[in-house]
Amino acid sequence: xxxxxxxxxxxxxAVLVFILAFAVLFQIPARMLFHIPxxxxxEVGRSAFTAIVFIGLPLLLLxxxxxxxxxxRESIKNRTVAMIVDTICDILTxxxxxxxxxxxxxxxxxxxxVSIPSxxxxxxxxxxxxxxxGSVLMLLASIIVTVTRxxxxxxxx
Numbered sequence: 781x782x783x784x785x786x787x788x789x790x791x792x793x794a795v796l797v798f799i800l801a802f803a804v805l806f807q808i809p810a811r812m813l814f815h816i817p818x819x820x821x822x823e824v825g826r827s828a829f830t831a832i833v834f835i836g837l838p839l840l841l842l843x844x845x846x847x848x849x850x851x852x853r854e855s856i857k858n859r860t861v862a863m864i865v866d867t868i869c870d871i872l873t874x875x876x877x878x879x880x881x882x883x884x885x886x887x888x889x890x891x892x893x894v895s896i897p898s899x900x901x902x903x904x905x906x907x908x909x910x911x912x913x914g915s916v917l918m919l920l921a922s923i924i925v926t927v928t929r930x931x932x933x934x935x936x937x
Contacts, residue, residue: 834914
């Protein structure tokens with residue numbers, strides 16, 4: 781089940797990267813060569829980039845490749861102390877992700893009908909909805925990593 785979700789998210793990310801690349805690459809000749817004010821490309825690119833970040837973060841969490849301060853964790857030789865430090869970090873991460881979910885859902889509801897001026901079919905609510913979904917996926921990925929760590933006595937993989 782998790783592998784299917786990961787595969788779906790990877791395909792979504794591939795499409796979003798294509799959209800981002802198209803928007804950015806279209807903007808250059810449109811403005812420089814043809815003198816067409818392609819303001820919509822900025823908003824589409826910004827929205828695609830936001831979606832890439834929030835949909836890609838859960839995959840990084842599951843893969844264990846998210847940037848973190850590893851030298852502190854590696855300096856702890858006692859396995860029990862290391863598990864305690866990891867658990868404290870996980871609890872702080874859960875708090876951050878729950879706060880992020882609350883804020884994103886709140887902004888989704890308040891910005892749902894506020895349209896982006898240069899792209900009428902896209903509202904800020906849609907962008908915050910993607911952020912909300914990505915935040916929930918981040919929390920689920922963090923829970924999976926924490927449970928896996930406890931089941932494997934401190935090892936994630």
